[in-house]
Amino acid sequence: AQSVTQLGSHVSVSEGALVLLRCNYSSSVPPYLFWYVQYPNQGLQLLLKYTSAATLVKGINGFEAEFKKSETSFHLTKPSAHMSDAAEYFCAVSGDNQGGKLIFGQGTELSVKP
């Protein structure tokens, strides 16, 4: 079975500081990994995805994530936080043996202080 753990339900950073949101996965098959962002009362928008090509994945809005198989991690980073980055972020995993179903983590709420 596959699962995702997001460390920290709430992360707070200052504007201009590094953003680091942690995601660890468990999977018995090569995983496909995704990061989504959700603004209040809206749906989810894809930030980036890993599908076994390059291990460093660049996404929208300056975010990137690195797939580390040895650490079973797929942490999301952004060098400099902006006020507009305040939102909830979800890590998700799927695999060819799961019928394409996405399994989501609990979510991390990011706050950005001026």
Add this chain to the structure above:
Amino acid sequence: DGGITQSPKYLFRKEGQNVTLSCEQNLNHDAMYWYRQDPGQGLRLIYYSQIVNDFQKGDIAEGYSVSREKKESFPLTVTSAQKNPTAFYLCASSISLGGRTEAFFGQGTRLTVV
């Protein structure tokens, strides 16, 4: 514009009533999903469908029903058997049920039992 449309955005239900949430997509996607979102619990899969006239239970299907009579439409009925229906409901679609294909989400329906 292509996308997923959920309606209504807000829905109020009296206890003991069935309500149906609408989800329509014009992306020509084969797969569609319904997720339930509660604070601090991430997204949990209710039902999913790979093809017209076929659907599968997700992790929390009890008290819910779906139909897939058309490729574009995947309505969700919340029945009176669902004991705690107040939540944010998200519909999604993807090209197929393959693990590497990302899901596209609607804007959600917030259901409140009064």
